[in-house]
Amino acid sequence: MIEAGQVKFHVASLETRQVMRHYQVIINDDLVNDENAFSEVERANISRKWKLQKSILTKYRKFKVGTEIDIGTPYHHKDLMSHLMKNVNTYRKFIIPYALPDENGTLDLDRGIGILTMPEMFCWEDFQEKRQEMGPSLFGTQYELKVVDDLDRICEEKWLRYWAVLPKNYQRIFVIDPSGVGDKEDPGTGVFGCDIDPAGYVYVIYAEEVSTTPYQLIKLLEQIRSQYDPDEIYMEKEKYSDTIADTLQHLESKLFFSFVEHKGRTKGYRIGRIKQFMETGRVLLGRGQRTLEDRLLNHPDCPKHLLDAMAYALEKMNPPKRNIERDRNSSSEDDFEEELKRAFVYRQEAEVMENDSIF
Known part of the structure; x- marks a missing residue:
């Protein structure tokens, strides 16, 4: 009281x-x-x-x-x-x-x-x-206390926007939402990948629903890591037992992925937040991403694994600092080799200068 x-x-x-x-x-x-x-x-x-x-x-x-x-x-x-x-x-x-x-x-x-x-x-x-x-x-x-009858709809066709050029300064995230044994009406594993620029705009570079076994899921992770080199890979854990999840994490530690934590929020709540990003024009799709377009326009009467993966990517996005550009054509391994060459040349020059000073 x-x-x-x-x-x-x-x-x-x-x-x-x-x-x-x-x-x-x-x-x-x-x-x-x-x-x-x-x-x-x-x-x-x-x-x-x-x-x-x-x-x-x-x-x-x-x-x-x-x-x-x-x-x-x-x-x-x-x-x-x-x-x-x-x-x-x-x-x-x-x-x-x-x-x-x-x-x-x-x-x-x-x-x-x-x-x-x-x-x-x-x-x-x-x-x-x-x-x-x-x-x-x-x-x-x-x-404004406006009761909207179609609030379950997360996207209208006029809200769809597409990117023409990917940003040079970006954070790249991939999220995988695997389908479980009980998902008979929603069998596809959702895979969503995007780049986030410093202004917080989301550029969708990958959005698909695929059918996978645990072994194929490991191969998919390998493909994503080698082909797209994301900064972060997240995967939902609740569809698998702890034993399978731990096995994936320990055997494939080279893939550097993390498991998703939903903090008790329901799938409907998470997906509902996508509407805010679509209506304000902060999500830019790639041309030809028909599956994602269909899921956005037909929610809630559609499979939801891809949308759930997208929702988690929007939650985990961390826009990079400005004025820091990344070269999309070089991989981290190429950067390491170049740095190693520079260190080797520097060491050779130092040895030559040391020998000249002796004589």
């Missing part, structure tokens, strides 16, 4: 049955967040808890609950906040914390909604930058 003067706050989790049962004003804070919005299971759990809380409070009081304030923003067209906005008639007013001026630069203050309520925290320029960074769809759901 928090008490300041005449104001008293009783703080408890949504699962606590006796939360604020003696108070006339009930505040539910952060009913929905981006961690629980992109999973059907999590959406159902948060809705079930909210309904349970409402029913318990009503039984305690034997009549109406009182004034209830739900604080939060929608992330998904099926989450709890979107449900409250569309279906619960007892809500009389929604306060939208943000709106941009119109094309003429004026703001309609008589609308009653869409007015900036916290100017001490954000200014118009801050929100404009957020809109550019997040993309109109995600920004609209969280800051």
